[in-house]
Amino acid sequence: MSKKLDLFSPIQIGTYNLPNRIVMAPLTRMRASAGNVPTVMNATYYEQRSSAGLIITEATQVSPQGMGYAGTPGIHSQAQIEGWRLVTDAVHARGGRIFLQLGHVGRISHPSLQPDGALPVAPSEIAAQGEAVTYEGMKPFIVPRALETEEISGIVNQFRQGAKNALEVGFDGVEIHGASGYLLDQFLRDGTNKRADKYGGSIENRARLHLEVTEALVDVWGSDRVGMRLSPSSTFNSMSDSNPKDTFSYLVEALNRFNLAYLHLIEADEADVRHGGTPIPTKYFRPLYKGTLMVNGGYTLASGNAAIANGDADLVAFGKAYIANPDLPERFRLGAPLNLPDEATFYGGGEAGYTDYPALSQLS
Numbered sequence: 001m002s003k004k005l006d007l008f009s010p011i012q013i014g015t016y017n018l019p020n021r022i023v024m025a026p027l028t029r030m031r032a033s034a035g036n037v038p039t040v041m042n043a044t045y046y047e048q049r050s051s052a053g054l055i056i057t058e059a060t061q062v063s064p065q066g067m068g069y070a071g072t073p074g075i076h077s078q079a080q081i082e083g084w085r086l087v088t089d090a091v092h093a094r095g096g097r098i099f100l101q102l103g104h105v106g107r108i109s110h111p112s113l114q115p116d117g118a119l120p121v122a123p124s125e126i127a128a129q130g131e132a133v134t135y136e137g138m139k140p141f142i143v144p145r146a147l148e149t150e151e152i153s154g155i156v157n158q159f160r161q162g163a164k165n166a167l168e169v170g171f172d173g174v175e176i177h178g179a180s181g182y183l184l185d186q187f188l189r190d191g192t193n194k195r196a197d198k199y200g201g202s203i204e205n206r207a208r209l210h211l212e213v214t215e216a217l218v219d220v221w222g223s224d225r226v227g228m229r230l231s232p233s234s235t236f237n238s239m240s241d242s243n244p245k246d247t248f249s250y251l252v253e254a255l256n257r258f259n260l261a262y263l264h265l266i267e268a269d270e271a272d273v274r275h276g277g278t279p280i281p282t283k284y285f286r287p288l289y290k291g292t293l294m295v296n297g298g299y300t301l302a303s304g305n306a307a308i309a310n311g312d313a314d315l316v317a318f319g320k321a322y323i324a325n326p327d328l329p330e331r332f333r334l335g336a337p338l339n340l341p342d343e344a345t346f347y348g349g350g351e352a353g354y355t356d357y358p359a360l361s362q363l364s
Helices: 040-048 078-093 149-169 183-186 208-221 243-258 270-274 301-309 320-324 328-334
Strands: 011-013 017-018 022-024 054-056 096-101 131-134 137-140 173-177 226-230 260-264 291-296 314-316
Touching: 022 328, 040 078, 078 096, 078 149, 096 149, 149 173, 149 208, 173 208, 183 208, 208 243, 226 243, 260 314, 301 314, 314 320
Parallel strands: 022 054, 022 314, 054 096, 096 173, 173 226, 226 260, 260 291, 291 314
Antiparallel strands: 011 017, 131 137
């Protein structure tokens, strides 16, 4: 009888043979320097976590317009390109593999974060609830400017150029941030998209931007080095959809034609239920998606192994566990205790709560 697959089973992702199925999830940490430039400190942080089967970086804006949080990195200036090269060189020197997550926040921004104090852009003039994280502190979200139809090709080109810059830097691939209430997700869901042009109305129209961005990045990288992240159940950033099962089923099936490196799905959490979301287990999409499926959301060693063994997923991404445990695969393999993350240091700051969590080798 063959051994059941688990988190420690190797897996082929496109041209890459990953030594395990433990993925470092993209984690916004807001520690880029002035100009949204990655630094040596960021390189150290990712290098420490190089034993992951795959690292996915924090969300990285493809243009100044795409910025939504103070201290987040970009991939649109020469200084940022040089900063990210510190990261890829460090991870590769340790034998790791790293994809850059490319994103645009859309309405989840503020004029103080935008070039020339412009309004944030979105599919429709609908403000998110809550506050933006600016350099001057928290400020209420405002009503965004709806993109003109002829502007949307420019958004696709921002992603395309970001992908080209990531290729120049030496990343192993890219992930499209199509989730969590940011610009692509805003176009997809009818709670935020009230357009009457070819990007609004029907599910096919609302999914158009996801697919156009995917096609652009596949043109740059090839299909087997591009991933897509979606959040079918998420209410984060005041997102909603009248029929999320149909909306996301259409997009998931449409992505099959690209033969991507993977599809990355975020599970529903308690906040999604509390805010009126419709929880859809990621295994609902397993029969619909023909390629490699990554899941993310509160998984443990036991539940991650079960998801792999049962065929519900091919890869499992871990977030908070990776913040506090740079050597997470080794701790899982040995059944060792996990460091607990300090939530007070999640966003912004310096090395404290970022590069100073000890590995097991430092405790012996």
